[in-house]
Amino acid sequence: MNEFTSRIPDASVRRLSLYLRFLEDFERSGVTSVASVALAERGGTTAAQVRKDLSHLGSYGKRGLGYSVAELTGVLRTVLGLDSTWRVALLGAGRIGTALFEYEPFRRRGFHITTVVDNDPCKVGTRLGSIRIRDQRELEDALCEDRIDLVIVAVPAPVAQGLVDRVVAVGIKAVLNYAPVQLRLPADVALRNVSMLVELESLSYDLARHRP
């Protein structure tokens, strides 16, 4: 356990991740201190919410003086685990998997995709960037040999649970799921689901509300 032992609520963690992005922008523009209201404006939230989110980190910032951009950036990087490099395995080298593989900000943030597996014999043995795609049957070996911390699931829904069971069996504790299925995992494995549909449907909700 690191020093931040009491769990920060999910919604706050997500906002902290956004604030970090804004702070890095501020840092690049030469801004050295920033008020909660500035972070709130960029994040589409309130200054009170920003202060509450940041209060989870301990006491940074002083009323009236704002937050030190450099200090807060450092604290957020540590809390979010971004001062480490994480070794990531990508399950599935289809369209979504490939797009994720080539998404440059992952690497910049310390998420290194070192391992790619697929079950398509035409793909196995070919390369994605510098990584040789391995056979899904070698999944356990691949995860262990490459000392994987985190797995991204980008396979079709029907095969996702079976693969993830094998991932969990070798002791992986973090899964990012792009497959459109609710995975069942032991309580000590962190899971985040990315649904391509949820955001779109929340937009159509808004459109439907305002339709004539």
Place this chain on the structure above:
Amino acid sequence: MNEFTSRIPDASVRRLSLYLRFLEDFERSGVTSVASVALAERGGTTAAQVRKDLSHLGSYGKRGLGYSVAELTGVLRTVLGLDSTWRVALLGAGRIGTALFEYEPFRRRGFHITTVVDNDPCKVGTRLGSIRIRDQRELEDALCEDRIDLVIVAVPAPVAQGLVDRVVAVGIKAVLNYAPVQLRLPADVALRNVSMLVELESLSYDLARHRP
């Protein structure tokens, strides 16, 4: 305005979207009524939360009898605007844009990508599926001719705001943003941001908390 005029909170709308997915699974398996606890279990939430979310829809379900799967599915489809077809324009035919274009569930849900624009002369005029990629310079014409309801932004961050300003100027009211940048939009335009990093960082937060 339709009959559901008071705005349902964002977090509830997202969960409603998930419940709909679960209900459709139940329907396919021949289940005709379902208790809030069953939806809660699949969605990783509590029965009380499910009842609260569903209470935004009016009074469906009866204590002890559960919800009618068919009825609730229908109500959710209406509320989420999924009883309509929405015409979608994709801005950017790069890796992410292409993956989104080929994501079959979008179409099944009534989101039809009818228009694709890009600024790459090598791409303009070629086809993505059956759609001819149009020049970004013709953006306004494309949006109007194709009677677009909703725009998906999958262009690099530096050009996103400029494009979206043009989208808003022709009266589009819904934007799904995949560009890693906070867009500024008028208050009457619905915006959802999909960050490929936020979920990953919330996983590394969990990993970092438990590291030795």
